[in-house]
Amino acid sequence: MVERKSIGNVIPHVILWIGIAIVAFPVYLAFIGSTHDAATIANGQMPPTPGPYFFENYYRTIFVGTSMTTREPIGTMIINSFVMAIGIAVGKISISIISAYAIVYFRFPFRMWFFWVIFVTLMLPVEVRIYPTYKVAADLNLLDTYAGLILPLIASATATLLFRQFFMTVPDELVEASRIDGAGPIRFFWDTLLPLSRTNIAALFVIMFIYGWTQYLWPLLITTRDDMQTLIIGIKKMIVTSDALTEWQVVMCTVMLAMLPPVFVVIAMQRLFVRGLIESEK
Amino acid sequence: MAEVRLDAVRKVYAGNVEAVKGVTFDVPDGHFCVLVGPSGCGKSTLLRMIAGLETVTAGIITIGGQVVNEIEPSERDIAMVFQNYALYPHMNVYNNLAYGLRNRRTPKDEIDQRVREAARILEIEQLLQRRPRELSGGQRQRVAMGRAIVRKPKAFLFDEPLSNLDAKLRVSMRVEIKKLQRSLGTTSIYVTHDQLEAMTLADMLVVMNAGNVEQIGLPLEVYEKPASAFVASFIGAPPMNLMKVDAAQAAAMIEGAAIGIPAGGAILGVRPEDLALSLDGSQPNGGFKLDLTVAAVERVGPETFVYGNVLDGADIIVRLPGQDAPATGARVTAVARREKLHRFTADGSRRLDG
Numbered sequence: 001m002v003e004r005k006s007i008g009n010v011i012p013h014v015i016l017w018i019g020i021a022i023v024a025f026p027v028y029l030a031f032i033g034s035t036h037d038a039a040t041i042a043n044g045q046m047p048p049t050p051g052p053y054f055f056e057n058y059y060r061t062i063f064v065g066t067s068m069t070t071r072e073p074i075g076t077m078i079i080n081s082f083v084m085a086i087g088i089a090v091g092k093i094s095i096s097i098i099s100a101y102a103i104v105y106f107r108f109p110f111r112m113w114f115f116w117v118i119f120v121t122l123m124l125p126v127e128v129r130i131y132p133t134y135k136v137a138a139d140l141n142l143l144d145t146y147a148g149l150i151l152p153l154i155a156s157a158t159a160t161l162l163f164r165q166f167f168m169t170v171p172d173e174l175v176e177a178s179r180i181d182g183a184g185p186i187r188f189f190w191d192t193l194l195p196l197s198r199t200n201i202a203a204l205f206v207i208m209f210i211y212g213w214t215q216y217l218w219p220l221l222i223t224t225r226d227d228m229q230t231l232i233i234g235i236k237k238m239i240v241t242s243d244a245l246t247e248w249q250v251v252m253c254t255v256m257l258a259m260l261p262p263v264f265v266v267i268a269m270q271r272l273f274v275r276g277l278i279e280s281e282k
Numbered sequence: 283m284a285e286v287r288l289d290a291v292r293k294v295y296a297g298n299v300e301a302v303k304g305v306t307f308d309v310p311d312g313h314f315c316v317l318v319g320p321s322g323c324g325k326s327t328l329l330r331m332i333a334g335l336e337t338v339t340a341g342i343i344t345i346g347g348q349v350v351n352e353i354e355p356s357e358r359d360i361a362m363v364f365q366n367y368a369l370y371p372h373m374n375v376y377n378n379l380a381y382g383l384r385n386r387r388t389p390k391d392e393i394d395q396r397v398r399e400a401a402r403i404l405e406i407e408q409l410l411q412r413r414p415r416e417l418s419g420g421q422r423q424r425v426a427m428g429r430a431i432v433r434k435p436k437a438f439l440f441d442e443p444l445s446n447l448d449a450k451l452r453v454s455m456r457v458e459i460k461k462l463q464r465s466l467g468t469t470s471i472y473v474t475h476d477q478l479e480a481m482t483l484a485d486m487l488v489v490m491n492a493g494n495v496e497q498i499g500l501p502l503e504v505y506e507k508p509a510s511a512f513v514a515s516f517i518g519a520p521p522m523n524l525m526k527v528d529a530a531q532a533a534a535m536i537e538g539a540a541i542g543i544p545a546g547g548a549i550l551g552v553r554p555e556d557l558a559l560s561l562d563g564s565q566p567n568g569g570f571k572l573d574l575t576v577a578a579v580e581r582v583g584p585e586t587f588v589y590g591n592v593l594d595g596a597d598i599i600v601r602l603p604g605q606d607a608p609a610t611g612a613r614v615t616a617v618a619r620r621e622k623l624h625r626f627t628a629d630g631s632r633r634l635d636g
């Protein structure tokens with residue numbers, strides 16, 4: 001490859017490197033910001049190299065919290081965000097795979113009607129139905145609970161449609177062979193369909209985890225107590241607009257930490273994708 | 283071990299498609315029954331009703347004396363081999379074979395013993411740890427067979443199990459399936475559209491057409507006395523020559539005593555292999571003769587097919603042993619002994635005898 005460095009090869013590389021730089025620069029800036037003290041950042045002369053406060057800043061961010069406000073340290077927020085993101089990802093996948101299974105493999109009255117109802121909810125993300133959803137959650141005493149954070153977000157038309165599409169490519173003979181082999185609907189689901197869906201599940205998990213992790217509007221509404229808030233809300237609340245006391249080094253630490261779990265999920269699941277792609281039968 | 287009985291079995295699909303129109307026959311215990319017919323004639327539908335994968339619209343299906351119409355496939359104690367094998371892609375060969383036994387709560391060591399025995403019979407012992415995608419077509423076919431025999435069912439059902447294999451493998455697997463069925467003695471019903479497969483495998487041949495059974499019999503019986511013009515043209519390759527004739531035309535073709543042709547005419551049939559070419563116009567006494575112009579000659583080595591045109595445009599195929607054949611364009615006379623002639627009613631639905 002090295003010897004074939006023609007101009008046609010260089011240009012795409014240059015473009016890619018520019019793209020990487022554009023994406024990476026703010027991340028780098030955030031990282032630098034998380035290693036300086038408040039004064040260095042506040043005077044607007046932040047050096048482009050890491051400062052000496054790395055451990056101190058991260059320790060404070062996770063265990064102590066910002067000093068000038070009554071805000072919690074982000075330890076609890078990380079846990080809340082995790083519970084919410086994993087709850088949403090697992091919940092969405094479970095609900096949608098079961099719905100898709102019902103729609104593809106069972107003949108019941110109003111089957112297509114249900115399918116279209118699910119389809120239509122594509123047009124009803126939580127932002128659109130926020131008032132009624134809030135009302136329902138409040139009536140069910142779900143404010144400031146994990147259930148309230150998770151349940152209203154887990155119905156997923158996208159995932160249902162994706163699984164439906166996948167199930168329709170599974171040969172009918174597999175179901176028939178299972179029936180002859182004495183596997184009922186539940187066994188077929190567990191023993192055959194679920195293992196075959198592994199790659200799809202992994203892909204959806206990544207997407208849904210990030211969706212859950214980055215939720216802003218819903219957790220903002222449904223949580224009032226500081227110990228229930230999520231990391232993304234926490235970042236917003238640390239940035240004080242009324243006076244100049246925003247502790248940017250702590251904000252930057254939080255931003256860095258908030259980025260890590262999605263990155264890990266992508267890396268972990270990517271390996272499963274690749275393995276799934278190589279191993280899958282069809 | 284069981285006999286399979288079908289009594290006036292019908293299947294009407296949604297949209298009023300009548301795929302099987304009242305089929306009655308018995309497959310005696312241990313017999314190898316082959317359902318043969320052109321594609322779309324309802325063979326698979328019939329087989330799937332026996333398996334329990336398709337509901338029965340009307341009629342009764344009995345396996346081993348038990349009416350199974352309302353019984354789940356897994357309770358019917360049958361095993362099926364599918365055209366595309368339908369192996370579980372995520373399980374290795376061992377688990378593919380063991381899955382049905384596990385679902386029946388067979389003890390673990392019995393499963394192991396039966397899986398290994400089936401693997402030994404089919405010579406796939408060294409493949410037990412592989413996944414289906416790591417196997418060749420022929421090996422997958424064996425695994426699919428293994429999945430059937432490991433269960434020791436009352437009946438094997440095969441739906442065109444060899445049609446995904448290449449020609450050579452198809453012949454060798456055909457022989458193996460026959461041997462295996464013989465040694466296990468399990469009642470088998472085998473669906474195919476390939477008449478050669480049907481002829482070679484069957485103890486009992488069921489020829490189907492458009493949802494109906496046209497004929498049931500031993501393969502050679504069906505070959506020698508086809509019950510309808512359809513069977514005559516379907517069984518045997520190349521197919522029987524069929525000519526629509528009235529009494530006068532028949533008399534012109536056949537020497538000696540007149541052959542019985544009903545008032546409305548009849549279909550006269552003669553197999554390509556029963557025809558010979560007489561270059562000098564001489565012919566077997568009292569036999570059939572037909573003047574042809576040779577249109578094409580196909581030499582395949584051991585035999586040669588001569589395609590001839592009759593004056594009124596009908597095509598006749600003559601099958602000659604060896605490689606000697608007249609040149610294209612030659613005028614020849616095809617002859618046959620009169621007992622080799624077949625007669626059918628003018629609509630082809632029935633054989634005329636006597």
Ligand SMILES: Nc1ncnc2c1ncn2[C@@H]1O[C@H](COP(=O)(O)OP(=O)(O)O)[C@@H](O)[C@H]1O
Nearest residue numbers: 295296299301320321322323324325326327328
């Ligand atoms: N699920 C189905 N719904 C409606 N019609 C069907 C269905 N399956 C098969 N058929 C029709 O029934 C007829 C027989 O089909 P099939 O039994 O598969 O034929 P074969 O196996 O002999 O080729 C065909 O005309 C086919 O179109």
Ligand SMILES: [Mg+2]
Nearest residue numbers: 322325326327
């Ligand atoms: Mg078929």
